[in-house]
Amino acid sequence: MRVVRNSGCRCRASLDHFLREFSMTLDQLTPGQRGRILRIQGVDSVSSRLREMGFVAGEWVEYVCRAPFSGPVKCGLADARIAVRNGEAKRVEVELIA
Amino acid sequence: MSTASDPPSETTGVPPSASISPSNTDILSAGHYRVALVGNPNTGKSTLFNALAGLNVRTGNYPGVTIEKKVGRCYASTSSGERHSIDLVDLPGTYSLAPRSPDEMVAVEVLTGDVDKEEPIDLIVCVVNATMIRRNLFLVSQLMELGKPMIVVLNMIDASQSRGVKIDTDRLAKNLGVPVIATSASRRIGIDELKHLIADQCATQNTGKDSTEPSEDNRIPRPDPRSPLPAAFAEATDSVMKTLVEHNVPHGSLPNPFMIQRALIDGQHAAVGSPTAETFLSQQYGFCITRAILDQRKQIFDSDAGGASVDLIDRECDARYAWALAQLDGVIQKGSSDHSGWTDRIDAILTHRVFGLISFMLIMFAIFQSIYSFAGIPMDVIDGLSGWVSDGVVAIMPPGMLRSLITDGIIAGVGGVLIFLPQIALLFLFLALLEDCGYMARAAFVVDRMMSAFGLSGKSFLPLMSSFACAVPGVMATRVIESRRDRLTTIMVAPLMSCSARLPVYLLLIGAFVPATKYLGGWMSLPALVLMSMYLVGVVVAVPVAWVLKKTILRGDAAPFVLELPEYKLPALRVVFSRVWQASVAFVVRAGTLIFAASILIWFAGFWPGDHTRQFELETQLESMEASDQSNLDSYAAAKSELNEVKGSLIENSLLGKAGHAIEPIVRPLGWDWKIGVGAIASFPAREVIIATLGTIYSLGGEEDDDGLIGAMRASKYPDGSPVYTLPVALSVMVFFALCAQCVSTLLVIRRETNSWFWPVLSFTYMTVLAYVGALVTFQVGSRIF
Structure with a gap:
């Protein structure tokens, strides 16, 4: 599946709608898949922690693996490896790039 | 090895009376400075702390709070040969200066000088992991806003070199406007150079401060101009500061502008019971500052209504990461192997869901x-x-x-x-x-x-x-x-x-x-x-x-x-x-x-x-039997069992x-x-x-x-x-x-x-x-x- 972000679209509302329909969240990726971060949902201490750790729009993120008993997701972000729980991974909206 | 034990050369010829310095034990060193060691977790900060201070470490608590304070002492000489004693304050590793947990709060208070007012920090040494500079520059950008002299240390430079990555430290220093030095604390590369740099920076800072200090006291502290945040943030900070001055807060006890800026940004979503910059400020300056912050936060929103995000932290992070990217322009040359494969290979087993x-x-x-x-x-x-x-x-x-x-x-x-x-x-x-x-x-x-x-x-x-x-x-x-x-x-x-x-x-x-x-x-x-x-x-x-x-x-x-x-x-x-x-x-x-x-x-x-006379008598008797080695075994055994019996009844009673x-x-x-x-x-x-x-x-x-x-x-x-x-x-x-x-x-x-x-x-x-x-x-x- 390949989602192409149409940056030329002038109508912001419909772009947002389009992204919400077709984008995924980090927890939905499968091992080895890479995506580009679209945005972090919500405004609270969880979202600010994620942002400080480098989950910002435009950044690449790779789903590496999951811990035993469907525990946290380990992902590659820039040069770092970061583990986030399912709840946090669901807050990270990504567009899938192959 | 460090030069801590070497006798300093400049003590020769000093008259005896001059060596009784009022400061303290450091009669042998020209100056005494406090340096804070800050950095993200996993930057080798504690290794660097150890390489600089060795076993010369004191631990204690910060006054009034229970956060452990770790201070190491080292000696370093400047390029002109002056020898200074340096107190290294090791702060807890943190990704951000937005205080959210008690120890992050202490780190911020130490850096702004709100804890230990009598011992302010003279220099900030920010430890950066050389293999992930861009992420670490987030903290660097926040530290620069404190308006204190700073050194950036690119630690673990060997790990980055082994991947064939070339880092132009001079260019990075020019971009950032602060000295940058590459070290490998675990291999003890660049440690002596770092000590020299620390001493030089402390000394120049000190001479500069002496001449400008009187005038500086009357000036209202302003946000650091190097801040990558949109201008609206600085304007709002200035405005809150002005409110404090209007409420007759003396100039000497005005807060660091960084604290106000943090209160503006973080205030929206504080977790219950955890310290924030806003609670800190309202404790110090009362209700007037809370209202000023609230007003100004609204101002930022209004001034930037077309902005991308409703969240100030979102705007802050975007600005900082964009800044980090700009600072790295022309600094890093990617090598052939851009990822160290063996960590991932080990992880394939150690973080596997079964293995x-x-x-x-x-x-x-x-x-x-x-x-x-x-x-x-x-x-x-x-x-x-x-x-x-x-x-x-x-x-x-x-x-x-x-x-x-x-x-x-x-x-x-x-x-x-x-x-x-x-x-x-x-x-x-x-x-x-x-x-x-x-x-x-x-x-x-x-x-x-x-x-x-x-x-x-x-x-x-x-x-x-x-x-x-x-x-x-x-x-x-x-x-x-x-x-x-x-x-x-x-x-x-x-x-x-x-x-x-x-x-x-x-x-x-x-x-x-x-x-x-x-x-x-x-x-x-x-x-x-x-x-x-x-x-x-x-x-x-x-x-x-x-x-x-x-x-x-x-x-x-x-x-x-x-x-x-x-x-x-x-x-x-x-x-x-x-x-x-x-x-x-x-x-x-x-x-x-x-x-x-x-x-x-x-x-x-x-x-x-209990009456132990019988016990001691028996013990003396037994020991003399052992010494003479002539007595018969029966009487020895009888005495021994009586002794045990006496001892047993004594302890029972x-x-x-x-x-x-x-x-x-x-x-x-x-x-x-x-x-x-x-x-x-x-x-x-x-x-x-x-x-x-x-x-x-x-x-x-x-x-x-x-x-x-x-x-x-x-x-x-x-x-x-x-x-x-x-x-x-x-x-x-x-x-x-x-x-x-x-x-x-x-x-x-x-x-x-x-x-x-x-x-x-x-x-x-x-x-x-x-x-x-x-x-x-x-x-x-x-x-x-x-």
Whole structure:
């Protein structure tokens, strides 16, 4: 599946709608898949922690693996490896790039 | 090696009177500066701290708060040859200066000079991981806004070079506008250069400050112009500052503009009960600042209404990451292999959903197995040594009260505890190795799901793991947990983890009563398995305790879990060594003070009241028989058995014996005799005391034999001839010690950390009840099986 972000679209509302329909969240990726971060949902201490750790729009993120008993997701972000729980991974909206 | 011990050249020719400087001990150095070491976690900051300060480290607390303050001293000379003494303040590793947990708050207050006002920071050294500069520049950009002189250290430069990455430090320094230096703390590359740079920066800063200081005092502090944030933030900060001036706050005590800016950005979503910049400011300046901040926050929103995000933190992060990218323009040349593959290859096994769990358990088992087997040799040496000292005392002193105090009280007590120094050192060695090589974060990752099942997160793993060494640092380590409920739950279950003070108790009882059966061709032994299961008892019990706490008094939502898994690296031996050293020193000091005092008290209670003249007569008689070597064996044996009888009846009638018999009905259902009961009661201040107590009781009671305490316990019998200690009794004692809150230091640290007596009283009560019930069940079930 390949989602192409149409940056030329002038109508912001419909772009947002389009992204919400077709984008995924980090927890939905499968091992080895890479995506580009679209945005972090919500405004609270969880979202600010994620942002400080480098989950910002435009950044690449790779789903590496999951811990035993469907525990946290380990992902590659820039040069770092970061583990986030399912709840946090669901807050990270990504567009899938192959 | 560092030049700390070299005599400084400039002291020659200084008149004696001039060397008595009012400052303090640093009579040999020209200046005295304070430097803060800041950085993200996993940047090798502690290795760098160690390389700079060596073992010259003091720890204490910040005034008024309970955050540990770690200060190292080093000496460095400037390029002009002036020698300065530098105090390095090691701040907790953090990703951001937005204070959200108590120790992040202290880090910010130290940097802005709001804590330790009399000792402001002269220079900030920001440690950056050279393999992930861009992420680390986030913190750098925040630090630059503090308006203090700063150095950026690109640490772990060797790791980055080995991947073929080239970093143009000069260009980065030019872009950032602060000095940049590349180091590798673990290989000690660039350490001396860094010291020079620190000294130079401190010295130039100082001369500059002297001339401008008077005028600066009258100026209103303004946000640092280098800030990458949109102009609206600086305008709002200025405006809040102006409000304070209008409310007649003197210029000298105005806050750092950084604090106001943080209050503007963070204020929106503060977690309940955790400190924020806004609460800090309103405590200092009252309600006027709260209102000004609220107004100005609205101003920022309005001024930037077309902005991308409704969230100020979102805007802040975007601005900072964009800034970081711009700073790195032309700085980094990617090498051929841009990722270190072997960390991922090791992780493919160690974080695998099946093999990860298996390797976690194997690693934990290997640690317990080696603690049990490797420590045997040094233990025998210490044991032999204490026996030799005891024999020496017996040889040179006539029988009497003083000799009894030294051999029965002090040597049997303190010596019995000191024997376990090798194990303590080994345990801390393994913990330090696991943490420094990077495995600890993987362990937290692997066990997080299981921890979340009972309401905790992988973040609680490190405090709980540290509690296996000692609950005191474990409880203090909970400060990294942002959620108050998670933090309190972790504090409540941390003392259930088997700390190193329980280890001697386990080892003594296992050594005496668990047969050394070997399995799998000697790779696994029954004693090591029992030892591991004693550690598991605490863990298994902690699960329902945490679950109940999270369901009742600490109910609430799950806290966030975002954890960086650092690159694997070879452990830095200096860091590991210094941790083992500090732990061992602390253990010996404890044995020399607390256990020493307890031993003397217990000896006295076991000695008094009673008429010991007959005992001393018999001892003199026996020793002269041994010396002359002519007397017949029968009379020797008769005297010996009379001595044991006299000693036995003396201890039964002593204060200790009476107290023991009084509590015997309570401990009888656990399978204990009065001696174990007394030992358990006496060890409520500190667990190790039980060994000192039993050592003293058996030594005073004449049951000590050639095999030391283990032999005495094996030989110990009830009047009807049945052995006191059976396997179920030993297990019941161990379970009691595994679960009981027998540690005054832990309870006091819980009191300090929670700032309430409720939590220490709760943990003492529930643990004592659990311990009694656990020991009861163990003995009652065990004695029916075996």
